[in-house]
Amino acid sequence: MEHVLLNVGLAISAVLCIYFIYKSFKKRTLLGNRLGRVLIMMLISIVSYHTNYHSTNKLVMYFAESVCHASYDWMLFFMTAFVWELTRRKRHSFMKHFFIVLVSIDTAAILTNPINHFVFSYHIRQGIYNTVALVDPRAFFWVHMLVGCTMIGVIMFLLVRGILMTSRYYRVRYEIVGTLCLLTMVFIMIFIYDEYSVIDLSKLFMGIAAVFLYVASFDFQPIRLMRNLQSYVDENMSDATIIYDDKGNVLKINAKAKNLVDDYLIQNKDALLEYLELEDEESRTIKTINESTYEVVYKPKHDDRGFYVGSTFIFYDVTESMKRLEREHKAATIDSLTGCYNRAGFFENVDKFIEDKEITGGYAVMVSGIRDFKGINGLYGTRAGDRVLKEIARRFTDYSYNVPMLYGRTAEGKFTSILPFDYLDRIVNELSHIQIPIEEEMSVNVNMCHGFVVMSDMNKPVEYYYEIALLALAECKKNVSNSVLEYSNAMAMEQRRTQTLIAEMHEAIEKNEFYIELQPQIDLKEGYVSGAEALVRWNHPTLGKIAPTEFIPLFEENGFISNIDKFVWEKTAETLKNLSEEGIYGGPISVNVSRVDVTAMNVAEEFEKIVSKYGIKPEMLHIEITESACEGNKAALISMMDSLREKGFVVEIDDFGSGYSSLNALMELPFDIVKLDMDFMRDGEEDHKGGVIVNAMAGMIHNLDAKIIVEGVENVDNVRKALCIDGDAAQGYHYSRPVSVEEFAEFVKKHKK
Ligand code: C2E
Ligand code: CA
Ligand code: CA
Numbered sequence: 001m002e003h004v005l006l007n008v009g010l011a012i013s014a015v016l017c018i019y020f021i022y023k024s025f026k027k028r029t030l031l032g033n034r035l036g037r038v039l040i041m042m043l044i045s046i047v048s049y050h051t052n053y054h055s056t057n058k059l060v061m062y063f064a065e066s067v068c069h070a071s072y073d074w075m076l077f078f079m080t081a082f083v084w085e086l087t088r089r090k091r092h093s094f095m096k097h098f099f100i101v102l103v104s105i106d107t108a109a110i111l112t113n114p115i116n117h118f119v120f121s122y123h124i125r126q127g128i129y130n131t132v133a134l135v136d137p138r139a140f141f142w143v144h145m146l147v148g149c150t151m152i153g154v155i156m157f158l159l160v161r162g163i164l165m166t167s168r169y170y171r172v173r174y175e176i177v178g179t180l181c182l183l184t185m186v187f188i189m190i191f192i193y194d195e196y197s198v199i200d201l202s203k204l205f206m207g208i209a210a211v212f213l214y215v216a217s218f219d220f221q222p223i224r225l226m227r228n229l230q231s232y233v234d235e236n237m238s239d240a241t242i243i244y245d246d247k248g249n250v251l252k253i254n255a256k257a258k259n260l261v262d263d264y265l266i267q268n269k270d271a272l273l274e275y276l277e278l279e280d281e282e283s284r285t286i287k288t289i290n291e292s293t294y295e296v297v298y299k300p301k302h303d304d305r306g307f308y309v310g311s312t313f314i315f316y317d318v319t320e321s322m323k324r325l326e327r328e329h330k331a332a333t334i335d336s337l338t339g340c341y342n343r344a345g346f347f348e349n350v351d352k353f354i355e356d357k358e359i360t361g362g363y364a365v366m367v368s369g370i371r372d373f374k375g376i377n378g379l380y381g382t383r384a385g386d387r388v389l390k391e392i393a394r395r396f397t398d399y400s401y402n403v404p405m406l407y408g409r410t411a412e413g414k415f416t417s418i419l420p421f422d423y424l425d426r427i428v429n430e431l432s433h434i435q436i437p438i439e440e441e442m443s444v445n446v447n448m449c450h451g452f453v454v455m456s457d458m459n460k461p462v463e464y465y466y467e468i469a470l471l472a473l474a475e476c477k478k479n480v481s482n483s484v485l486e487y488s489n490a491m492a493m494e495q496r497r498t499q500t501l502i503a504e505m506h507e508a509i510e511k512n513e514f515y516i517e518l519q520p521q522i523d524l525k526e527g528y529v530s531g532a533e534a535l536v537r538w539n540h541p542t543l544g545k546i547a548p549t550e551f552i553p554l555f556e557e558n559g560f561i562s563n564i565d566k567f568v569w570e571k572t573a574e575t576l577k578n579l580s581e582e583g584i585y586g587g588p589i590s591v592n593v594s595r596v597d598v599t600a601m602n603v604a605e606e607f608e609k610i611v612s613k614y615g616i617k618p619e620m621l622h623i624e625i626t627e628s629a630c631e632g633n634k635a636a637l638i639s640m641m642d643s644l645r646e647k648g649f650v651v652e653i654d655d656f657g658s659g660y661s662s663l664n665a666l667m668e669l670p671f672d673i674v675k676l677d678m679d680f681m682r683d684g685e686e687d688h689k690g691g692v693i694v695n696a697m698a699g700m701i702h703n704l705d706a707k708i709i710v711e712g713v714e715n716v717d718n719v720r721k722a723l724c725i726d727g728d729a730a731q732g733y734h735y736s737r738p739v740s741v742e743e744f745a746e747f748v749k750k751h752k753k
Contacts, residue, residue, distance in 0.1 A: 003129050006199055010050050013207030017043040020210040027218065034082035035217055041075035042206040044068075049203045052132050061133035062114035062122045069135065069144065070107040072188070076151035077103045083155050083177060086217065087162040099151065106147045109140060119144070127198030134192065155181055169225035176216040180209045240294075240315035244269050246308050260289055260315060272313070273298070292319040335409045337386055338393030346408030346416055350462045353406040353418065364421045365465035366452035367473045368392075368431060371480075373413030376444060384438040388446055389413070391436045399427055414473070416466060421454055432483040449476040453487035471495050497543070501551050504540075505560050509567060513539050516571045517738035518589065520747055521709055521731040524722060528753040530729045531622065531709070533590040534572040535738045536564055552594070561594045562601060568592070569607065573614040573621065575741050580616070585748045587620030590652060595629035598636050604643040618648035624675065626654045627665040634668070641670045652709070656680070657697070666700060674701050678712035678732070681721050698725040 017039050024036035045068050052064035077099055084091070109119045119140030122133045135141060159181075162174040187202030231254075234241070240257035244250060248269040258266070265272040270280075276296050278285055284297045294315040301309050333345030341349060370376065370388065377385040389409065396407045396415060405419035419427065428450050437443040451472025453465050468487045476485035508514060514536055521531035538546040555561040569591050579585040597603055603623075611618050623644055629637050641651050652673040653665065657680035666674075681694050701708055710722035713732030722730045736747055 002199070006053075006204075009204040009207075010046060013204050013210075014043060014046050014050075016207035017046065017210045020214045023214060024217075031082070031085045031217055034078060034085050035213060037078040038075055038082050038213070039210050041071045041078060042210065044071040045075065046203045046206060049132075049200050053130055053198065053200075056131070058122075058124070058133070059114060061124070061131075065122060065133040065135060066110045066113050070110045072148060073103045073106050073110070073144075076148055076155070079181065080151050080154050080158075082213075082217075083158045083162075086177065087158045087174065089158065095154075102147050102150075106144055110144065125195075125198055130198055132198045132200075152181065152185060167225070169222035172222075173216050173220050176212055176220075180212055184209055239317060240313075242266060242272075242313040243310060244312075245310045251310060257313070257315065260294075269311070276313075286318070289315075292317060293322045294318060335393075338390050338409050340393045340396065340415075341406075341408030343408065343410040343416075346406065346410055347463065347466075349406060350418065354458070354462075362421045363418055363455045364424050364452045365455060365462060365469045366417050366419065366424060366427075366450050367410070367466065367469040368415045368417070368448050368450045369473050369477060370413040371447040371449055371477065376446070380438055380444055384444060387438050388436050388444065391434070392431070392446075392448075395431060395434075399423075403427075410466070414470075416469070418455075418462065424452060428484045447483070449473055449482065450484040451476050451487065452484070468492070498554060500543070501540075501546070502554060502558065505551075505555065508538065508540070509563060513541070514564060514567055515539065516568055516575070517740060518575070518744040519731055519738035520736050520744060520751070521590075521729045522735045522751065524710075524719075524727050524730050526753065527751060529585070529748045529751045531588050531590060531731075532585075532744060533592075533624070533731060533738070534568055534575075535592075536568050556594055556596050559596060559600060561596050565592065565594055565597055566606060569610055569621075570613075573610045573616055576616050576620055577614045579741075579745065580620075582745075584745045587616070588622050588650065589620070590622035590624050592654065593623055593625045593629075595626065595632050595637075598625075598629055598640055599633055603640050604647055604649075607644065607649055608647055619650055622650045622652050622673065624652045624654040627656055627669075630665055630669070638669060645670055645672070655711075657694075663697075666697070666704070671706060673707045673709060675709045675711050675731075676725070676727070678710065678714070678718050678721070681710075681725070695725055698727070702726065 021036050021039045021043065024032040024039060026032070048064040048067040048071065052061050052068065055061050055064065080099065081096070113119050114122075120138040121136045123136050124131050125134050137145075156178065159174045159178040163171045163178075166174075184202055184205060187200070187205050191197065191200040191202060234254045235256065238254070238256075240260045241252070241254055242250060242257045242261070243252040250266060253266060261272065265275055273280060276285055276287055276298070278296070278298045280300065282299050284295060287294050287296055295318045297314045297316065298311065299314075300311040303309050333341060333348055335342040335345070370392070373385065373388075376388060392415060393409060396405075396417065399405060399419075400407060403419055403423045405417055405423070407415060407417035407419075410416040417427075431448050431450070434446050434448070435443045436446055451469045451474070453468045453472060455462075455465050471491050472485045472487035475491055476482045516534045517537055518532040518534055520529045521533065522528070523530040536548050536552075538548075538551055540546050552561060552564075555564060572589050572591050576585075576587050576589055580587065593603055607618070607621060607623070611621065625637070625641070644651050650672045651670065652675055653669060653671045654675050656665070656674045656676050676694075676698070681691075698708055707728040708725065709729045709731060710718070710725075710727040711731050713719055713722055713730040713734045715734055718732065718734060719730060739747065
């Protein structure tokens with residue numbers, strides 16, 4: 001029985017050693033390597049003892065016993081190296097070499113002993129079943145013992161040192177190793193000195209030692225330390241947390257949570273839920289507690305079988321991100337240039353302003369704009385423009401100290417304010433003509449216009465009044481002498497009408513609501529119809545006939561004019577074709593080209609297409625373009641006129657004399673005909689100089705081989721003037737208003753050559 005148990009025990013011990021040798025080397029670390037060597041030596045000692053125990057051959061037994069003792073030497077040597085590494089000492093190659101030499105000599109002596117019996121003799125100890133060979137201490141045995149004890153001494157010294165020098169959390173490691181060492185040694189000693197036993201307990205113990213050594217080296221985790229650290233992390237790093245069990249008792253709560261939430265609430269989960277306005281299901285909320293803002297996440301937990309096991313509350317501190325959001329919000333509502341509210345900021349604060357000031361009436365919304373702000377930027381540079389804006393903002397700020405008002409820069413060059421009506425006059429006066437220094441000894445004159453409206457109904461949104469005040473401002477800007485204008489009903493109606501026209505323009509062209517009228521031009525010398533001008537009309541289904549002077553500026557602004565013009569050109573070509581086919585009138589007819597068309601399309605190509613489509617001669621179409629088109633892209637205008645003339649069209653300058661630089665236009669633009677408006681000549685009546693200039697101009701035009709058509713001829717006196725400047729043809733109410741094509745046909749018949 002004893003026999004079997006010992007064999008099984010030794011086998012287990014050996015297997016454990018082999019397993020942990022494998023695992024230690026697999027670690028591929030110095031510590032693993034050292035431990036592996038220790039365990040190899042243990043294994044050798046187990047095997048040699050086993051051999052010793054089972055063999056009956058004396059020499060084999062002696063030899064096995066010697067190997068066993070030699071393996072103790074190396075076991076201790078490697079153990080020293082292992083502990084050295086475990087306690088992280090600096091390596092001393094001197095110590096290492098010293099022990100290698102010592103152990104090697106000892107080993108050599110021990111291993112040769114079975115043959116030469118130099119160092120000790122053996123005796124056989126008799127057990128119940130078996131015998132084992134044992135060393136008989138002689139002189140050298142003590143040397144061998146001394147070598148072993150020295151190494152044990154070093155090992156113990158290192159371990160004790162390790163225990164004393166490291167935190168209590170790591171001591172266990174060294175304590176385990178030390179205990180194992182000592183126990184092994186004790187077992188070995190017991191075996192040697194116990195006279196009666198043939199069973200070496202140390203060999204059975206080595207398997208256990210292998211497990212513990214490995215665990216102490218690699219799997220040891222300072223659990224208490226980790227727990228401590230974890231709770232430290234919980235307390236200091238992470239967010240406030242409360243953990244409840246399934247009955248709603250607090251399982252765990254960290255200090256942060258304790259400080260944050262009332263004790264009563266902590267102890268009562270339902271009350272806590274209610275306080276946080278959370279449902280009893282996974283949910284989150286934002287809550288401000290003690291001036292900090294938290295995102296609270298509540299999570300009920302269930303196990304894998306669906307049983308409710310508890311719940312957690314986590315309070316994430318989002319104060320900083322909320323502040324950042326606030327800052328970002330501020331940046332989005334403040335105009336960075338002037339520091340006052342921008343449009344978004346103004347409207348966001350309007351409600352609060354009205355509430356705070358308890359506005360009950362007598363307040364006005366005013367939009368103040370800078371007249372020709374673009375011009376200021378263009379002339380003095382954008383930096384000067386910025387200066388102007390800052391200065392205006394500063395003045396508004398000044399007023400706001402004395403007047404209960406809210407203001408902001410709501411568009412590039414526009415400031416909007418809400419202020420008591422009584423103060424409006426003063427501010428308008430002070431803010432109408434201001435001089436703003438932009439550089440040393442330089443200042444710009446800024447003219448401002450103000451459109452305002454009294455807030456008659458405080459229930460209406462401020463945006464409503466703002467839009468209205470904007471309209472008043474736009475209206476105000478139209479008249480140079482105005483600096484302030486109150487919104488009127490007439491303006492509202494006009495605006496509504498404008499909006500209607502723009503909204504309906506696309507449909508109108510499809511529904512053929514646009515059509516042309518022709519106004520005859522009469523040859524001044526011979527009295528026959530020498531031409532006509534096609535003028536567009538809009539017959540609106542509900543608003544009736546709308547004058548082009550009303551809708552053309554709108555359409556020039558939004559670009560729709562080009563569609564209208566193409567329509568008119570085509571209609572005119574069609575009319576020309578019909579009239580000439582009927583033998584009534586062979587042309588020419590003039591059409592208008594808006595300045596917008598010059599850049600919006602290839603005008604010459606368009607006309608080419610049209611004449612080829614209707615088979616009319618290009619010279620039958622006269623193309624009128626106002627001299628003011630020069631103010632846009634002059635090069636494009638000139639090239640357009642050139643290519644039109646190349647293709648055979650006749651180019652007329654419309655409204656000559658109304659522009660800024662008529663003389664320049666005359667010199668630079670390639671044209672065939674000039675249309676002079678009577679207005680231009682009426683000036684001449686009052687002062688003679690004007691008359692002289694007109695005459696000179698007319699002379700120049702003729703010298704350039706161009707013809708003159710006098711426009712706006714309303715009476716005989718006008719006719720006389722037109723003749724006076726040697727005009728070639730005349731157009732005006734004196735002869736005929738613009739009329740339908742049929743009426744024009746009749747007119748032509750009456751005024752034949
Ligand atoms: P405009 O090109 O100078 O056209 C002449 C305008 O003077 C016409 O006004 C005509 O009815 C008006 N008129 C004719 N005789 C007299 C007169 O004896 N006394 C006065 N006071 N006025 C007279 P209308 O038709 O209202 O057109 C106004 C302006 O609208 C035109 O001025 C022209 O600039 C523009 N327009 C008209 N039709 C078109 C078009 O098809 N395309 C473009 N782009 N503009 C057009
Ligand atoms: Ca015209
Ligand atoms: Ca004209």
